[in-house]
Amino acid sequence: MTTDGAFSTTWLNNLPKSMDSPLLPQENGSRNNCDAHRFFTQLSSIPKSVLQLLGSSYIMRSTAWEIYGSSSDVLSSPLFDWVEMKPPMSNLHAPLARINSLVYATCFAEASSSSDAASVHAKLIQHLAIFRGYKEAFAALKVAEEKFLTLSKSVILLLKLQLLHERALHRGNLKLAQQVCDELGVLASSVSGVDKDLKTEASLRHARTLLAANQFSQAAAVAHSLFRMCYKFNMQVQNATVLLLLAEIHKKSGNAVLGLPYALASLSFCQSFNLDLLKASATLTLAELWLSLGSNHAKRALTLIHGALPMILGHGGLELRARAQIAEAKCYLSDPSYSVFDDSEVVLDLLRQASDELQVLEYQELAAEAYYLMAHVFDKLGQLERREEAAASFKKHIMTLENPQDENDPLLNTLCRKP
Template identity: 65%
Template sequence: MLIPQYLFDAEAFLAFRIIEEKFHVISKSRISLLKLQLLHERALHRGHLKVAQQACDELGALASPVTGVDADLKTEVSLRHARTLLAANQFSQKSGNAALGLPYALASILFCQSFNLDLLKASATLTLAELWLSHGPSEAERALALLHGVFPMILGHGGLELCARAHITEAKCHLSDPSYSVHHKPDLVLSPLKEACEQLELLEYHELAAEAFYLMAMVYDKLGNLEEREKAAASFKEHTLALRNPQESVDDILNMI
């Protein structure tokens, strides 16, 4: 049985505090690294983008300025910057932030290629596909090609969130493609969206779940399936309300570190 994401995070932060108190031999920098990684994920899940960016900046400060040292951490920081900028572009009314994320995603991919970090490279490529897709329908084909190149790695070795993001991006690529008709091939978008919804509900990741159910409701509406549309719309509303009424504030998150 999967533990809900917010409970897991709370337990994890508590565990870090116990480790710090009981086991002084463990490097404080290592504990700080783990806590900042968890903080970034938690902040993104809650939509606290300023906190997420702060966590990225502090993670970057932990890496050595020497070229070739801490390459995996530098790669991770680049990817987290890209994800934060993408989230800012998606959940604000301003445009243009996604373009700023492209260099981070590309840098992450180059780092991963240099050090054979296959799963992280796949994650960075997914972020790059999301960034390209955010530029509009003209980039849907490019984004889908990038995504299909890393699908085996993501689905075979990635976690639930990574898989769900890939499924949503695949559906959005098809829906953005002017040549695609939902009436002719509805399963091309419904199948990945259903997979994503199941994965995100297990994680209680309300932002992405709301997006997935919104897309599903839109597809069912085009198909004239009103019953399924209303079910998806109700789930969208449920996750949207959960997002508007988070169980914790920004201060609660920051107090955990």
């Protein structure tokens, strides 16, 4: 038995010797097998301090992939060269962020601090919400809350508020969404110290709530104020996000011409900083803006969507994929040269895929739009029975959107149960 420091020194000195020996020897089997055994035994006996340092590198790498992709300088550090080969393109950053988080949670959980473990759990739950829907995300969140019950004002609480807000907006429950915004405002207050990221998050959520309530001028005012703050403190990723939000505000308010410069500016930021998924979302918003200007812009919009589809379908979440599929279907239906009778399945397949993903995500408004377009296609084809089925689904989603309160929904009361 030795002290941790002495063992660390011995382990580091012996590691190069162990790595030089083959792990699957062909000759001198008994001796080499013993060396291999010592190699694996030594790796499983790494001191806790070394494990914590190695685990922290995975957290930092995951965060770097989430924000900047392969343009981040931290990814070119020699510290990471032996851990993972750097990919040739930046469009792998979303899955690599998940992979690094999973590696940390699987291999370094026992040696990690509570705050680091909570941060990784939050990242993985966010991915669940984006790619699997809120049902699985909230199930995982419940486990995380029990695991990190002692942490106050942790990332788990922030994640819980984020998920509640997104789900409330998708279900049309603006009262709950505003309540969550108030909670975020309390967390971002200057009483407990100014956190720029948290303040930005609270303002973004507030602007999105105003947009969902069709209060366009108020939402634009909040977004403009937020952009000035982000520009002042050189928060480039947030700049691109806020510009895209302003484009969406003008798109929904019916001022597509005013939204075009904001979408183009957001696209420019994304190209400068390799924000590939955000760039795909900005491209999709730009296509939607062009499409809203009239059917003569349908081909231009379709070209933009097709250019972003590899990224969206390869790495985008449920909402982004569904938005792209609905926008592509609308481009076909708006194009004067397209005939429903010649190739209706192209549009119907897109709308079916979108409606399935939106039901998992509980996005009532967008799901209603998908079923509306589906009913429109069936009506043109003269398939009255299928038209009525799609119309009934449309009506169901509209009624859910207009009456979002459900007393039997346990998630509506989860706001008062904080970790």
